[in-house]
Amino acid sequence: MNVILQKSSIANQSSIVITGSKSESNRLLLLQALFPEINIKNLSNSDDTKVMQYALQTSEDHIDIHHAGTAMRFLTAYFATQEHRKVVLTGSSRMKERPIKILVEALNTLGADIAYLESEDCPPLKINGQQLIKDKVTLNANVSSQYISALLLVAPKLTNGLELTLEGEITSVPYINMTLDLLHQIGVKTEFEANVISVSPKTTKADSQTLIVESDWSSASYFYSILALSPVGTQITLSSYKQNSLQGDSALITIYKDFGVETRFNKNAIVLKKTAENVTPKMYNLNNSPDIAQTIAVTCLGLGIECQLSGLHTLKIKETDRLEALKIEIEKLGGQIDITENSLHLFSNKSLNCDVSIDTYNDHRMAMAFAPLALKISIQINEANVVSKSFPSFWEDLKTLGFNIS
Template sequence: MDISIQKSKLNNHQKIQITGSKSESNRLLLLQALYPQISINNVSNSDDSVLMRKALISETELIDIHHAGTAMRFLTAYFSIQKDRETVITGSPRMKERPIKILVDALKMLGAEITYLENDGFPPLKIKGRELTEHKVTLEANVSSQYISALLLIASKLENGLELTLKGKITSVPYINMTLSLLNSIGVETSFVENTISVKPNAANLEPQTLTVESDWSSASYFYGLIALSDVDTEITIGAYKNKSLQGDSVLADIYEKFGVTTTFLDESITLQKSSNIDINSVVELDLKNAPDIAQTIAVTVFGLGLECYMIGLHTLKIKETDRLVALKTELEKLGAEVIITDLSLHLKPSKTVNSNITIATYNDHRMAMAFAPLGLKVPIVIENADVVSKSYPQFWEDFKAIGFNLK
């Protein structure tokens, strides 16, 4: 399904409710499978979390997680410790191109039995669950945090716990801290000192408890983009959010101040307001190593505002649903941008105009669809394969329509 966005104007003072963080939900769903006495409120309704939940309760041998990269990583670790169970985990054609060797090698160091069914280093995988008795693993510190979190989430169920050493400069620290904070919140003892993370075994049953997932900050990014491209004094309220968040993408509140957007924290929600215009001659420099998922939204915002921007710390974007750096360059240049990319950076030069009636390819990537949608405030635009948003934000288009977007 393609969606045509006619040039739109936001209804002011709108309120939107966004469901729970996909990142928090998927971690807690796995922990709930390990510790069934845990209850969870405000779980994400994203495709990824629905697939994660179904996989965790499934008793079939074949598990297909489609495009859900987080689920692939987390479930590989989970099924490795399901003693005497044999599982084949697979996914979409793109998933079979996304590397998983680093995680598989780490699990094998702990004693896991995993084989590749097609290409070495890539899904699908055959996993024979067993008790893992080794407890020490070393990884390069700049690997995807999902590999690290996958190991940490199962660590308390290992006979001797886990001691994970990270070599070099650590990236994506907020996602690692999110995992450790959630472990701590259910009663698992952890430590993170310099480059060593330890998780103690927890053979005893934890106390029954209910945890509430904070709303998704990545999903909030598209509303930050909207407000940044709006007239001064436009505002919108979205919930439910906390001032002290576990999510790395909450850095949006600070970043978007550069674009004239003020964030006011209320009780369980935030109000975004375009408080001022910006100097169009300013140059924005950002290191997004701790929040790479918001790079697409920021790039589109900067382009729409006619600014120049340098972003670094983007090395993980090449192994997402698509090569996001190449995809961004391709689609922004169709709109009239001048973009230079490397394997870990993006340089967007200032543009005075935005080409109209351009069709944006989404590459089966939910964030491509949502990141480019706010440009509908500037020019008519078409989003190809628009229903891909269901991966993380199923009601995205309904919410955009409710706040004044003219969609066909």
């Protein structure tokens, strides 16, 4: 499905309800599988979370998680610890290109039995569940935080817990802290000192409780972009959000203040308001929140301003090579951009090419990041239904705001 967005303007005041965080939902689903006494509310309605739910509930021995990278990492660790369970874990053609060697080697070091079925270092995986006795493992700290979180989530069920040593500068610390916080909430003891994370085994039941998933901050990023590209005075209310969020992408509050977008908390909602124009060049290190890089780059493109983003090394192994995809699509629009292995430099531009078709590369964030440009130009988004991976109602929500979509 392709969508065409005619040049649009939006209502001065609008309200949108955003689904639960995919990151929190998938972590809690894994913990619920280990500790069934946990209840969860406001789960994400994303494809990734539905796939995760299905995989944890099915008795099948061949599980296809399609494009869901988080599910692939978390489920690899989960099934590795499930004694007497044999599973083949596979995914889309892109998933079969996404490396998982670091996690597989760490689990095998702990005593797991995981083998590759096709190309070395990538899914599909043959997993023979084991009781894992060993409790010490070391990882490079600059790898995807999902490898680290996958190990931490299963750690309470390991015979002797886990002592995980991280070597070098740690990537995406907020996502690691999110995992540790959720473990604390169910009564698991952890320590994070210097570069060593320790998780104690939990032989008793978890504290029986209902955990409410906060709405997804990554999804909120597209509305911050919309505000930044809108006239001063425009306002959007998003729910449900917490001031003490566990999500790294809540850095949006600070970042988009630089674009003249103010954030106010009102009970369980955030009220975003464009209060000023700010078209000065932007520079951010997104080491802790790389998922909002595409949104920020496209916001700057729409405003015609320069930006430099660093800390992006994990974008090369996402649903697509996001840096390369950004470069191709931004250049279609008439922008000039340089990329390296871990950064991008977007140069200021005076105008955008109209009626361009944006390719999405099976990547939900490509589709959603470019959509706000319809406030400046007419644009087509190809394979637009890819948004269901994290935000199924995205196009309907844009129509609610006043976007002209066909």
